[in-house]
Amino acid sequence: MPEIPDTVVLEERAALAMNAVAGLPDESMGGIPYFSADLLARPAVLRHGDWDWGSSHGRLLDACVLARHMTGKDTWREVEDGYRRRLATFFGPDGLSYRQARPEAGWPANANLIDQRAVILSLTTSYLSDGDPEVRKLADAHVAALKRIAIKERDVWFYPASEYTPDGWPSPNAIALHLAPDPASFSGRLIMPLLRYHQATGNDDALELCGWFARLIVEKSGVYLEDGGFNAARAYRSGHFHTRLGTLEGLARYALHTCDHELTAFVRRSYDWALGQATAFGWTPGDLADQRYEHESCSLVDLIGLGTTLARAGHTGYWGVAERFLRNHLVESQLLDLSWVESAPDDSLDEPGWTTHVRVGERVLGAFAGYGAPNDFVCDVELGRGHTADVQACCVGSGVRGLFWGWNNVVTADDRVTRVNLLLNRATRQVTVLSHLPHEGRVDLEVHEDLRELRMRVPEWAGYAKVRVTRALGGSGGLGGSGGSDGADGSAAPGGSEDPGAVETFDGTRTGAWAPDGYLSIPAPRRGERVTVTFPVPETTSTEVAAGREYRVRWRGDDVIGISPEGTARPMYSGRRVHPVAPRRTYELNRPATEWTW
Numbered sequence: 001m002p003e004i005p006d007t008v009v010l011e012e013r014a015a016l017a018m019n020a021v022a023g024l025p026d027e028s029m030g031g032i033p034y035f036s037a038d039l040l041a042r043p044a045v046l047r048h049g050d051w052d053w054g055s056s057h058g059r060l061l062d063a064c065v066l067a068r069h070m071t072g073k074d075t076w077r078e079v080e081d082g083y084r085r086r087l088a089t090f091f092g093p094d095g096l097s098y099r100q101a102r103p104e105a106g107w108p109a110n111a112n113l114i115d116q117r118a119v120i121l122s123l124t125t126s127y128l129s130d131g132d133p134e135v136r137k138l139a140d141a142h143v144a145a146l147k148r149i150a151i152k153e154r155d156v157w158f159y160p161a162s163e164y165t166p167d168g169w170p171s172p173n174a175i176a177l178h179l180a181p182d183p184a185s186f187s188g189r190l191i192m193p194l195l196r197y198h199q200a201t202g203n204d205d206a207l208e209l210c211g212w213f214a215r216l217i218v219e220k221s222g223v224y225l226e227d228g229g230f231n232a233a234r235a236y237r238s239g240h241f242h243t244r245l246g247t248l249e250g251l252a253r254y255a256l257h258t259c260d261h262e263l264t265a266f267v268r269r270s271y272d273w274a275l276g277q278a279t280a281f282g283w284t285p286g287d288l289a290d291q292r293y294e295h296e297s298c299s300l301v302d303l304i305g306l307g308t309t310l311a312r313a314g315h316t317g318y319w320g321v322a323e324r325f326l327r328n329h330l331v332e333s334q335l336l337d338l339s340w341v342e343s344a345p346d347d348s349l350d351e352p353g354w355t356t357h358v359r360v361g362e363r364v365l366g367a368f369a370g371y372g373a374p375n376d377f378v379c380d381v382e383l384g385r386g387h388t389a390d391v392q393a394c395c396v397g398s399g400v401r402g403l404f405w406g407w408n409n410v411v412t413a414d415d416r417v418t419r420v421n422l423l424l425n426r427a428t429r430q431v432t433v434l435s436h437l438p439h440e441g442r443v444d445l446e447v448h449e450d451l452r453e454l455r456m457r458v459p460e461w462a463g464y465a466k467v468r469v470t471r472a473l474g475g476s477g478g479l480g481g482s483g484g485s486d487g488a489d490g491s492a493a494p495g496g497s498e499d500p501g502a503v504e505t506f507d508g509t510r511t512g513a514w515a516p517d518g519y520l521s522i523p524a525p526r527r528g529e530r531v532t533v534t535f536p537v538p539e540t541t542s543t544e545v546a547a548g549r550e551y552r553v554r555w556r557g558d559d560v561i562g563i564s565p566e567g568t569a570r571p572m573y574s575g576r577r578v579h580p581v582a583p584r585r586t587y588e589l590n591r592p593a594t595e596w597t598w
Helices: 010-023 054-071 077-089 113-130 133-149 172-176 188-201 204-221 241-258 261-277 297-312 318-332 360-364 393-409
Strands: 003-005 036-038 045-047 411-413 418-420 431-435 442-447 453-456 468-473 503-507 520-523 529-534 539-546 549-556 559-564 584-586
Touching: 003 431, 010 054, 010 077, 010 360, 010 393, 045 360, 054 077, 054 113, 054 393, 077 113, 113 133, 113 188, 133 188, 133 204, 188 204, 188 241, 204 241, 204 261, 241 261, 241 297, 261 297, 297 318, 297 393, 318 393, 318 559, 418 431, 442 453, 453 529, 468 520
Parallel strands: 418 453
Antiparallel strands: 003 584, 036 045, 411 418, 431 442, 442 529, 453 520, 468 503, 468 529, 539 549, 549 559
């Protein structure tokens, strides 16, 4: 087993999250997952909710497929197949995904528009992964239904309500008065999965919907204000961050697909405004009203996805934003410690079909915070809504997608340049990235094939004159097990030397060391070469404001190493330790034979 630095491994975090994905189904309900968990309750409790159907199944199925691709393991295939099988039963003959009626709770059967987004997301991910023609058939019918039920006018298409029923839209008057409650929630967030489905299959209905929904959002809805801010009107869910950011992510992708630079500028304006409401380490308010104290991991994942999309469009400064969020609040929001959670010894307190108190902590281990504070997994404040839920199925699924978006963008490549965008551990066909951050300012790049050019993003806080690069061909291989000795064949070393063990060293002041995009440039690395980049890591402090409250934050480079005041229920950032030399451990990074873009 190879040795790597004992630092963040995103694929490993995805594997840990699968415990919660697998732990949510309620066998007494035929596998329908619980939606939320209250971990402060004594004993803790899991609850069902009206999101248990298409929304939860879509997000959790998406997580299963992404985790399988990230880890290269089929360990959870039975769980994945269960979510896929149940999701298929929710579809009505009209092609939409329906929530099951629960008369005792006052829930009628309906096709909720927020559910439809999770459904097409999971169908797209499944098809991209396995190419199953039955999945495509289901997805094609679903897209056709989404197009059919849209109200179509000369200059806008829209959905007039949050739920569609088997008898059609519930309120003809709503259609006449154009009372779409929340265009971002019901239309805007559909853009991202619809566009990706079009790109995967050529489905023209999916692309047409993207165009109309983009126009609805940008030109008609008023969801976003002129300065990029979120409209706080209650009809628009009080500026709900998850739906606004998810819509922007779809718009950014659509702008890239259509080469619409004006739309990209629109997205950037709102993204920059949203970053101003968040902390530098990734906490976001839930909305601009009573939920502003509650952070949803879903919103953080949207910030990461949107940042990577804009960065891939050429706005490379957002790579640093995405990495900060990945290193800090996403991984810190994952539940890895159950010492503070109390579960019941038996089911005597359970309400079958509604709640359970048995093994609650063990079932949600690996989940991401549903509603969290800047310094605590739990949001338990006297303001806003107070304490509500600590885990939500939507955030469990979204958390895995956030890990995937980071993992999938650590390295990007085309025929000319291979780029290391995020300084996190990752193995790809071209190069393995081994990061010693935050302990040391050191990144090892193990090259697996001859490349025209290798570039690495160096953090802005690493003074360029102190960046040092060492290139070595051959040798013992060292960290990762596939390093310098992988493929070394005695061919010419960097700089023209014939010695396979030759070493070249230079620093950031050398002419030609930097590419026009600001990346460090390593020309023509050879198979079997190891490139080691080192730089100093400064320690700084900042004052972060979250929903009007101040927090004093200590940083080492891009990593938060302490926050004051500390949390109380399950504190965040309090247990982080920095060593003079990065600890090592045995771990084999997954190196897929082919890269799968999303």
